[in-house]
Amino acid sequence: MKVIIDLDGTITANPDFFRLLIHLLSKNGVEVHILTARKPSRNKETNKEFEMLGLLALDDNPITAHSMSEHSSDWKKQMQWKIDEAIKIKPDIWIDNDFKMWDRIYQVDVKKALPKTTIIQI
Numbered sequence: 001m002k003v004i005i006d007l008d009g010t011i012t013a014n015p016d017f018f019r020l021l022i023h024l025l026s027k028n029g030v031e032v033h034i035l036t037a038r039k040p041s042r043n044k045e046t047n048k049e050f051e052m053l054g055l056l057a058l059d060d061n062p063i064t065a066h067s068m069s070e071h072s073s074d075w076k077k078q079m080q081w082k083i084d085e086a087i088k089i090k091p092d093i094w095i096d097n098d099f100k101m102w103d104r105i106y107q108v109d110v111k112k113a114l115p116k117t118t119i120i121q122i
């Protein structure tokens with residue numbers, strides 16, 4: 001099983017809950033992917049946050065972090081990059097705080113791009 005979890009506004013909104021969830025998932029063999037459209041120039045900061053969250057400590061089932069290598073501040077491009085990454089990962093579950101916003105502003109329904117994925121808006 002594969003799960004994608006967004007970072008900003010998702011994990012950062014409730015780090016204690018997501019630390020627990022990610023540990024439970026990872027310890028039970030679930031592939032956890034953290035997907036963030038943050039700039040690569042923030043990698044140091046992002047890695048520090050992962051460390052603080054204890055997210056890189058699971059050597060037996062490492063968590064994969066995906067960040068936007070050719071960063072754009074355009075929200076629509078960030079959304080498209082995330083959807084393209086998610087299509088490559090083929091997650092069973094994707095948790096993000098922005099699905100409703102994408103639908104409202106860009107009329108993009110992620111369920112159409114990933115019909116087999118359970119989409120969880122937090």
Ligand SMILES: [Mg+2]
Binds near residue numbers: 007008010096097
């Ligand atoms: Mg977010």
